[in-house]
Amino acid sequence: MKLVSKIIWLNVLLVSAMLLLTVGLAARHSVGLLETDLEQNLNNVAQLLATNQLIIDAMEAGKVSPSLEKYLDDILANDNNIDIITLADMRAIRLYHPVKERIGQAFQGGDEGPALKGENYSSKAEGTLGYQKRYFYPVFDSDGKQLGFVHVSMLMKNLELLRNQVVVIHLQTLLAVFLVGAVASVFLAANIKRSLLGLEPYQIAASFLKRGEIMDSLEEGLLAIDERGSVILHNDSAGRMLELEHGDLVGKDIDEHFPQFKLKETLTGLKEHNRQVALNEQVIICDRLPINARDQIIGGMAILRDRSEVTKLAEQITGFNHVVDALRSNTHEFMNQLHVILGLLQGGEYEEAKQFITKIGHAQSATVSTVAKNIDNRVLAALILGKINRCQELGVRMIVQPQSTIPRHSLFLSTQSLLTVVGNLVENAIEAINAKADPEADDSITLLIYEDKQSLLITLDDTGIGLTQEEIVKMSQYGYTTKGAGRGTGLGLVRGLVQSSSGEFTVESEKGVGTSMMLTFTTPRPGRKPAPAEPRPAESGSEGPVPEGPETAGTSVQILSAETVEPVAGTENQAGRKVRH
Numbered sequence: 001m002k003l004v005s006k007i008i009w010l011n012v013l014l015v016s017a018m019l020l021l022t023v024g025l026a027a028r029h030s031v032g033l034l035e036t037d038l039e040q041n042l043n044n045v046a047q048l049l050a051t052n053q054l055i056i057d058a059m060e061a062g063k064v065s066p067s068l069e070k071y072l073d074d075i076l077a078n079d080n081n082i083d084i085i086t087l088a089d090m091r092a093i094r095l096y097h098p099v100k101e102r103i104g105q106a107f108q109g110g111d112e113g114p115a116l117k118g119e120n121y122s123s124k125a126e127g128t129l130g131y132q133k134r135y136f137y138p139v140f141d142s143d144g145k146q147l148g149f150v151h152v153s154m155l156m157k158n159l160e161l162l163r164n165q166v167v168v169i170h171l172q173t174l175l176a177v178f179l180v181g182a183v184a185s186v187f188l189a190a191n192i193k194r195s196l197l198g199l200e201p202y203q204i205a206a207s208f209l210k211r212g213e214i215m216d217s218l219e220e221g222l223l224a225i226d227e228r229g230s231v232i233l234h235n236d237s238a239g240r241m242l243e244l245e246h247g248d249l250v251g252k253d254i255d256e257h258f259p260q261f262k263l264k265e266t267l268t269g270l271k272e273h274n275r276q277v278a279l280n281e282q283v284i285i286c287d288r289l290p291i292n293a294r295d296q297i298i299g300g301m302a303i304l305r306d307r308s309e310v311t312k313l314a315e316q317i318t319g320f321n322h323v324v325d326a327l328r329s330n331t332h333e334f335m336n337q338l339h340v341i342l343g344l345l346q347g348g349e350y351e352e353a354k355q356f357i358t359k360i361g362h363a364q365s366a367t368v369s370t371v372a373k374n375i376d377n378r379v380l381a382a383l384i385l386g387k388i389n390r391c392q393e394l395g396v397r398m399i400v401q402p403q404s405t406i407p408r409h410s411l412f413l414s415t416q417s418l419l420t421v422v423g424n425l426v427e428n429a430i431e432a433i434n435a436k437a438d439p440e441a442d443d444s445i446t447l448l449i450y451e452d453k454q455s456l457l458i459t460l461d462d463t464g465i466g467l468t469q470e471e472i473v474k475m476s477q478y479g480y481t482t483k484g485a486g487r488g489t490g491l492g493l494v495r496g497l498v499q500s501s502s503g504e505f506t507v508e509s510e511k512g513v514g515t516s517m518m519l520t521f522t523t524p525r526p527g528r529k530p531a532p533a534e535p536r537p538a539e540s541g542s543e544g545p546v547p548e549g550p551e552t553a554g555t556s557v558q559i560l561s562a563e564t565v566e567p568v569a570g571t572e573n574q575a576g577r578k579v580r581h
Helices: 003-050 053-061 066-078 158-196 200-215 238-243 263-268 305-316 320-346 349-374 378-394 413-435 471-475 488-498
Strands: 084-089 094-096 119-128 132-142 144-154 221-226 231-234 272-279 282-292 296-307 399-402 444-451 456-462 504-510 515-522 558-559 565-568
Touching: 003 084, 003 119, 003 132, 003 144, 003 158, 053 084, 053 094, 053 132, 053 144, 066 084, 066 094, 144 504, 144 515, 221 238, 238 263, 238 296, 263 282, 305 558, 320 349, 349 378, 378 399, 378 413, 378 444, 399 413, 413 444, 413 488, 413 515, 471 504, 488 515
Parallel strands: 399 444
Antiparallel strands: 084 094, 084 144, 119 132, 132 144, 221 231, 221 296, 272 282, 282 296, 399 558, 444 456, 456 515, 504 515, 558 565
């Protein structure tokens, strides 16, 4: 039931109950007072008549004079609360009655006995004119001798009419007050609903709970103050950044606890983005914004982000860390070779030094030329060369398929996206291989990058620890990892990039054998059009011309060291597992 209906019905029931109780008691009291007043009136009239000298004289004479009869008739005509007056002697014979024909007849009702004995009292009895409320009063002469009695009564039907009139008046009052209460309830309910912005209480409660869950699920911290600068809320992320327990800061002045944020400045309308705040041993990136309601500032809020996390995420998204790793690997390999040359020269092995220099020169040339010929994108080629050197440091063979080819500017992915995809896939494969417990296993990674005017295909196979079907399903969840806390963003970024580029990402894996991942992109980037296809010359060492599509990739170039480039026949990797290309 809606709030308006609840308030209206509650007020109606409450008002009705109170009115019924009040009016019922009032009506009962009024009727009681009415009956008391009527009985007192009968008593007074009976007493006045019984002590009237004209009545006494008539009783002594045994008959009523015309003047007395007229007097009694006038009383009955003028007093609405008296219907019958009767004068009777000691034999209960009527000397006066409103119906003249009944004068001289015996008194009716059977309740006149006590009156003949000198008592005054009230009673109810059936008379000749109907059921009556009666009052009897004895008549005495000057010597105290009883001459008869006076009977004054009111018909009960007339008494009931008076009672009904009293009840009707109270019911009318009840209805009027009820209508006023109902109208007031409607206005009250409408006013309350306006103050609640038209929402029902259950909607407000649901919205409050949902907003709380949403805020607590955010990676960013939220901190809000009211117009006085007191904290009104903060989410879980803010609590972790500020090292708070739940609710510790709510209701407290923000400047007394965290003056670094200068959050009260937002109450003047100040807006500020990406402000760096030093907090303990961390740096927080803070956005400060005023909270407005109906063109009035009612508070301020801060959005907090840990700069180290932002930096780490930016490096993963841009591929910066992968390029840095590639440069480091190249530098490390170069320094190793320089140390070998220096050692040979210091030992006087000049001929050996000459041969080593010639050997590594040829090997480096072969490695660079192999990748450079196939990968026209220079930044991506540098990344792949760096990953080859990194794999050599770790004792892992990295194999680049000879069919790999990609233009300087990809039709389907930007250079930054290519770095993110290839860098994260290779790093994930290296970690999967390092996770194996068998030091004698053949560790290898096979990479294929092929692009033509219809599609871009990227595949990577490793002989790592492999994944279960459940782990493959969970890979779609950002942050999921089997490598420990603080990891698991790499494949999440890759999947997000594939989805935003309308690509496809498939994974095949077997626990203890290895994993094969394939990414396919067929939708060109906005503003990019396919370039005319240009024939590429056949490379020495391959088995024919470059295929028109990735489906012909059946062999691979294995770069085992800086000097060997040899074909490996077949479509299986070194673990005997089928590799999808």
